Amino acid sequence: MSSDNNISIRVEDLGKCYQIYPNPATRLKQAVTNRLNGAIGRTPPKYFSEFWALRDIGFEVPRGEAFGVIGRNGSGKSTLLQLITGVLTPTQGSVQTRGRIAALLELGSGFNPEFSGRENVYLNGMLLGLSRAEIDARFDGIAAFADIGEHLERPIKTYSSGMLVRLAFAVQVQIDPDILIIDEALAVGDALFQKRCFARINRLADDGVTILFVSHDQETVRTVTRRSLLLHEGRAVAMGTSSETLRAYRRLINNEESKYFASLAERHIVVEGIDPGDGGNDVKLPDSVMPSEDALPPDGDVPVADQLQAGAVEVVDASTIDDTSFGSGYALVQRVVTLDESGEQCAVFYPGEKVRIEIDFKALVDLKNLNVSLRIRNREGLKVYSWGTLNQDMQVAAGLKDAPVFWERSFAKGEDARAFFEFVCPLGPGFYEIQAAISHEGQPDYSDQTILHWKDEAAFFQVFMDQKSYHFGGSFDLRMSATW
Structure with missing residues (x-):
């Protein structure tokens, strides 16, 4: 383990389990059974099934590092962030954080839809520990960054999703956080606002703010973060440099896609005396999945999808x-x-x-x-x-x-x-x-x-560049010319 003074986020053996009941009556039955069995010192029976949204997660993020979390929908990313921010309590393990946390999780979370944008700025600022005087001092910067004009004085229930994320991000980055957590919310912003946000994120990181960043945009994760964690079905399956982790993510997506197509084959292929897995060439497809004559290549070969489904190749x-x-x-x-x-x-x-x-x-x-x-x-x-x-x-x-x-x-x-x-x-x-x-x-x-x-x-x-005869600055040559 690293020195505690240098660690902004420490997650150890973290897990979150939900109890799934078939109906409300069963939930009530469990509550009554728990009370009765508890009174006589017996272990109550379980009328629920367990769903582990997250299990056995552990990592550390040093101060000032930008750390990514990636994974498919339902992999546990949002649950992890909610546990780190304290929105949820863990079933097992622990989370330790150092410093003030600013979190941009679900769109509009923490905002009162009936209040105006200005009133919500003050409400959120106070919830984050700022005094009214401190919010007064930061308000002009928040308003300028959000750049929503007169809408700042209107109820936020009238805001578009883009306006909402503008205001939310502006509040979070202006409170001088020690840890900034962002969960996909920036995806709804326009290109210019996203550019400003990422410039601000980079500046915060340079100032020693720890960034925890979740996004499905692989290039953004690679650019913004140095290390990343890959979650799948609630468990950590890879962690390392962002390039390495994203490679594992792409491999995982490809494997899931292959399993999906294999399951389609299992449901539709009719086998005449041969197991599709044994590599035989005599597997017959039902007419419903055989390609039409028009779908066949000119030489009459069976298209690749049908070859693969038939298990006819190694x-x-x-x-x-x-x-x-x-x-x-x-x-x-x-x-x-x-x-x-x-x-x-x-x-x-x-x-x-x-x-x-x-x-x-x-x-x-x-x-x-x-x-x-x-x-x-x-x-x-x-x-x-x-x-x-x-x-x-x-x-x-x-x-x-x-x-x-x-x-x-x-x-x-x-x-x-x-x-x-x-x-x-x-x-x-x-x-x-x-x-x-x-x-x-x-x-x-x-x-x-x-x-x-x-x-x-x-x-x-x-x-390389010939500094004397053909020189330009930047990443690309725009073939620029000058006239006068």
Whole structure:
């Protein structure tokens, strides 16, 4: 354990259990039974089932650190934050915090809808321990940050969700908190307000304020926080740097998606003498789930979804390859290299030079409707750009480009293939990572995507600058010119 003086939040063996009753009468029966059995010293019977919203959670957040909490809906994120803020009492374990806590949890929590915005500012400030004089001194700053104009004098029941979060955030950050807790609320704000909020969060962190941040936006979590905790079904399944934890989160989502499609297969596949799990090729599908003739590829191959449902192929779980991979494994990224304009391997470029990225992959089953894509991230892990063959296919469909449609190509089981991506380097000096992915797209518009193989750290390159002949500042070259 770290020194107590340096720890803002300490959570030990934390758990929250709810008693679930089938109806109100049973709850009353339990209360009466508890009282009667307690009077005679006996253990009462249980007429309820237990639901552990959170169990066996433990971590520490040092002073001044930005710490993220991520997970799917229902994973226990909000319960954890409510336990830390004292809104809920734990069933087991303990929470220790040091300093004043400002929390932006459920939208509008702590506000009286009949009071005006001004009255709610004073009400919340006093609940947070400020005197009226202290609120008076901070009021102009709160009003300026919220920027809701004359609505400040109107009942907040007339506010939009965006106005509500503006006022709530403005109050919380102006009370000089030692710990700031934010649970998804900023998602309803407009882009300009979010920019101001994150700038304020960064300044608070620089001033030594501890940030506990929950969001479904993975890039925001990666940018705002240094470490993160991944929750799933009430338990901690990963904790580490935000990049590592987000990788585990993406892998978890992919596994859940695979289980979902497997459950659909179990409910719909009719097996004639063969267990779908034994890899046999004679599994028959009922007519209701067989593809129409129009849905078959030109060569008559069965679409990948039906091959997978039939259990007719053996594939690799991409998450077992290494800790940078995840996906169902029906196709694998084999190599990613960066090339210069002449086609030679190169890992150093200058702004204005052509960059060519080659992605080699293998189909492990008969495939169609694929998308080969990449993402470029900078040294800080921020997504700089993402693009794929499907993006170009969509341009072709819209009549903006004349090119073959990659989405319509078919790949045979065991086939090796590759795709090239080219661009003129607009990037500022720095170190960049390439992530590569192969996905199956049920529709040619990103609306029905299944990741077959996603690979982080697939390749790296650097951008240098000629300080004397071609110089600019910042992350991107806007190709600016001047006239006079």
